[in-house]
Amino acid sequence: MPAALFRGHGGVMVLELSATLQGRLTRWAQAGYPRECCGLLLGRVNDGVVHVDDVLQARNANAERAGDRYELDAQDFLRADAQARARQLDVVGVWHTHPDHPARPSATDRAHAWDGWSYLILAVGAQGVDALRSWRLDGEEFVEEAVRP
Template identity: 30%
Template sequence: MLTIPRAIHAELIAHAQADAPIEACGILGGIDGAVSAIFRMANTDQSDEHFMMDPKEQFAVVKELRNRGLAMLAIYHSHPETPARPSEEDIRLALTPGVSYVIASLAGAEPDVKAFRITDGVVEPEPIDIVE
């Protein structure tokens, strides 16, 4: 389970809305499933169907996480026009072990944020608890 403070959940949605119509992407950091930091990343592909993070930017975030005593808990991205479920490409590119994959969909009347664990092509929904 991921525990996400309401403010970080709102920032994730705001990032998705700000970057639309391209996919937004970023990293959530924290300890033991409790998210305490969000890092917006640039989608270097500038695509509405997939995302790619800049390796230098990723390295800087991982270094910042370590400096703060945090771990990478999740990689997030948005689906501007499709539901909050992993696409075939999302599943194929889910190569970071031990992290959650969070998807923020803007396809409906209200944003929808869901989390998944993806291991060797197997997708399992993961609960999200939004806390104050």
């Protein structure tokens, strides 16, 4: 889908993520530190807003570089996709952590990104989660989405 379909009012892209789901992600990020954690966002896109109804954990299949890379476990992805379909939802994005690194997409994130999905990144350190930001691929570059509860 063209990125323009995901633009909300005034050209701003919006990801709606409840405080409850943000709290769940924060707990998972802290529990997984100092490894990168990852998972999927389930929901739907309506009127240019990505509504996240649920967040799921996935195993990081990148055991060699788990401190600074993630690779969604294929079986976990298939289970999440089946769960989304059963609930009449879609997989609308991926979440992952950046241990001791800002919540901005890396070159590796860009190389593996898919058009049309949100990429929610949690910056996590020894003191906890510092930031939670979402991004969407727009052509060759990431554009930040506003995150609101």
